[in-house]
Amino acid sequence: MGRNRGFTLVELVMVIVLLAIVATISVRFLALSTQGTVDVGSRQLRSFSAVVISEHISRALREALPGSIRVNGDGSCIEWMPVVAVSNYLNLPRGANPDSFEAAPLAGGDSANGRIVVYGYGSTLYSTGSPGPVSPEATLPTGASPVTVSFDGGANHRFATQSPERKFFVIEEPRTFCQQGSFLFRYRDYGIQSSVAASLPATMPTREVLAGNLVPDSLNFESVPPTLQRSGVVSFRFQVRSQQTGEVTSVSQEVQIRNVP
CATH class of the missing domain: 2.40.10 (Thrombin, subunit H)
Structure with a gap:
């Protein structure tokens, strides 16, 4: 009769070590794949938010009365008449x-x-x-x-x-975009004021939150006023930060303000 032969202790330990190595590699691979998926989703969401903010500001400013756009001293607020x-x-x-x-x-x-x-x-x-x-x-x-x-x-x-x-x-009555902290606000129905952001509403419905997750003090407006020979131009830039990863997306945009006497 043939002799039954089992595993030796050394063979068993080697199998356990190899399985542990394979499991470690698999877990690491799955973790990296999962993190990559989360990062890609975060970047897509951040990019989408940046596009929505940029398009909202651009559409609002395109409806501005030529010559009505003005910016405050640090560029964090812009005012216009729709x-x-x-x-x-x-x-x-x-x-x-x-x-x-x-x-x-x-x-x-x-x-x-x-x-x-x-x-x-x-x-x-x-x-x-x-x-x-x-x-x-x-x-x-x-x-x-x-x-x-x-x-x-x-x-x-x-x-x-x-x-x-x-x-x-x-x-219509003037409106204002302003960044405060990580939020972008839109103000309306506050009347005509002598200077930008002098006395803006503090509560709804005349103060509306348009966006969050902005990097503080990152929003900056610059305005080139129109003349009889050319249209006006508003340029603005801001940064959006991901709450999950902390990554930042920078956006820069220009809006033409058509000059129609």
Whole structure:
């Protein structure tokens, strides 16, 4: 009869050591693969957040009234006046107490409410003095041409200058983007102020959080104002940090502000 032969202690130890080595390599490989997947997902999420922030700022600024953009001293805040509608006037307010003027109606029979701006170049748009380029609140009604644009509450206003194209803008109250800590805020409905970010709302709904996870003090705005020969340009840059990995993505963007007298 043949002799039964089992494992020796040395062979058993060698098998255990080899299995331990294979297990260690496998666990390390799985850990690296998992970490790589987490890192890739974090980078994609961070890049997507950066694109959303950049696009939101760009779209908002493209609707700005030419000449209304201004930046605070350290570049952390930018303010602008959104354009609601554009039309042509037939005459500017006249008389001792001018409270209305005639204009072409908006296409599609729409109406619009807001301040009226006529040729604000070379003037401060953050002053509602009369005569001046920015009027009190007014209403552009619907109807057949011509329609009568009236200042709300019977207010009076004279415009300091005429537009070469007899064009006027209807604008909303100013808005502001500001970074505070790691958050980007949008402010609205705070009225016209003499300087940027002088007295901004502190609570909802006039203060809205647009983004988080920004690197503190990384957001910076720079504005090149428009002239009669070229459009204005706003450039901004910021950094987004991942909460999981601590990695940082840097973004730089330019927005053209079309110059339409």
